Amino acid sequence: MTTTRSIAFIGAGSMAEALIAGMTKTFCHPTQIVVTNRQNRARLEELKRTYGVHAAQDAQRAVQHADIVILAMKPKDVAEAMAAVAPAIRPNQLILSLLAGVTTETIEQLARRDVAVVRAMPNTSAAVGLSATAIAGGRFASEQHLETAKQLFETVGIVTIVPERDLHAVTGLSGSGPAYVYYLVEAMEKAAADIGLERDVAKTLILQTIIGAAEMLKASDKHPSVLRREVTSPGGTTEAGIKVLEQYRFQEAIAACIRRATARSEELGNALLTAIAES
Ligand SMILES: NC(=O)C1=CN([C@@H]2O[C@H](COP(=O)(O)OP(=O)(O)OC[C@H]3O[C@@H](n4cnc5c(N)ncnc54)[C@H](O)[C@@H]3O)[C@@H](O)[C@H]2O)C=CC1
Numbered sequence: 125m126t127t128t129r130s131i132a133f134i135g136a137g138s139m140a141e142a143l144i145a146g147m148t149k150t151f152c153h154p155t156q157i158v159v160t161n162r163q164n165r166a167r168l169e170e171l172k173r174t175y176g177v178h179a180a181q182d183a184q185r186a187v188q189h190a191d192i193v194i195l196a197m198k199p200k201d202v203a204e205a206m207a208a209v210a211p212a213i214r215p216n217q218l219i220l221s222l223l224a225g226v227t228t229e230t231i232e233q234l235a236r237r238d239v240a241v242v243r244a245m246p247n248t249s250a251a252v253g254l255s256a257t258a259i260a261g262g263r264f265a266s267e268q269h270l271e272t273a274k275q276l277f278e279t280v281g282i283v284t285i286v287p288e289r290d291l292h293a294v295t296g297l298s299g300s301g302p303a304y305v306y307y308l309v310e311a312m313e314k315a316a317a318d319i320g321l322e323r324d325v326a327k328t329l330i331l332q333t334i335i336g337a338a339e340m341l342k343a344s345d346k347h348p349s350v351l352r353r354e355v356t357s358p359g360g361t362t363e364a365g366i367k368v369l370e371q372y373r374f375q376e377a378i379a380a381c382i383r384r385a386t387a388r389s390e391e392l393g394n395a396l397l398t399a400i401a402e403s
């Protein structure tokens with residue numbers, strides 16, 4: 125656990141909380157973190173009570189004293205947030221952006237100075253130490269900055285360094301990915317109720333099925349299609365079920381979903397650029 129760094133969060137929503145929950149276990153002491161937010165004082169108090177972090181109303185002051193500034197507001201809110209804190213940003217700080225679709229170049233522009241920016245795309249499984257995070261460095265980010273960001277996100281899961289152009293695809297795949305899995309579980313729970321299984325029994329079985337399948341994927345070198353075939357007895361139940369998924373073009377639906385989420389990431393970045401140009 126590091127003892128030297130102080131970290132300021134701008135934005136105190138679900139992603140900030142997921143990161144705080146993970147980081148305070150191994151990366152830093154809760155008192156090294158200060159959380160700021162727009163308006164919602166009750167939310168700050170809640171995070172303070174739950175994790176022992178500091179909470180502050182004055183974002184500029186929080187940024188002034190931070191080594192690492194984590195941007196955790198929605199992309200549409202970043203221009204306003206950065207306008208408020210930009211005067212306090214120092215060249216030796218590291219700005220870590222979690223924002224979907226927003227490039228490091230845009231963040232540098234909003235910071236109004238040559239500052240190290242690392243763009244990260246974690247996911248909410250950070251809350252249980254299992255995020256799949258990808259990071260990319262901006263123009264002024266050194267290897268050391270990337271290493272610091274890597275260490276930070278490694279406390280909440282696995283980290284991979286990618287070229288920045290890949291981050292839109294990462295966002296559509298693993299940033300949004302937990303939601304796709306939850307959607308599958310929702311569908312399985314509804315189906316279980318329809319076929320008459322008791323809710324708690326179904327929930328336990330579904331959860332263990334998901335965990336078991338994930339562990340199998342991790343433990344074996346086999347392609348998912350091979351693992352699927354191992355479940356599928358000729359003329360059996362799985363074959364009958366999978367045929368229905370094929371009729372509903374399940375794989376096409378997933379591909380279209382990930383393509384659309386990836387495109388949306390680009391749109392979010394472009395919409396912000398348009399808003400900045402018009403302001
Ligand atoms: N939720 C997720 O699964 C993931 C989210 N992200 C990114 O993380 C960022 C945050 O997402 P969530 O936590 O889901 O959003 P959220 O809506 O839960 O939280 C955003 C927070 O920012 C605050 N905020 C808004 N304007 C502000 C301002 N001007 N100054 C300070 N704080 C301000 C809001 O009050 C809110 O507490 C987004 O940019 C998103 O793209 C990245 C990976 C995964």
Ligand SMILES: O=C(O)[C@@H]1CCC=N1
Pocket residue numbers: 224295299300
């Ligand atoms: O839905 C979103 O825009 C954010 C980015 C990735 C996950 N949640």
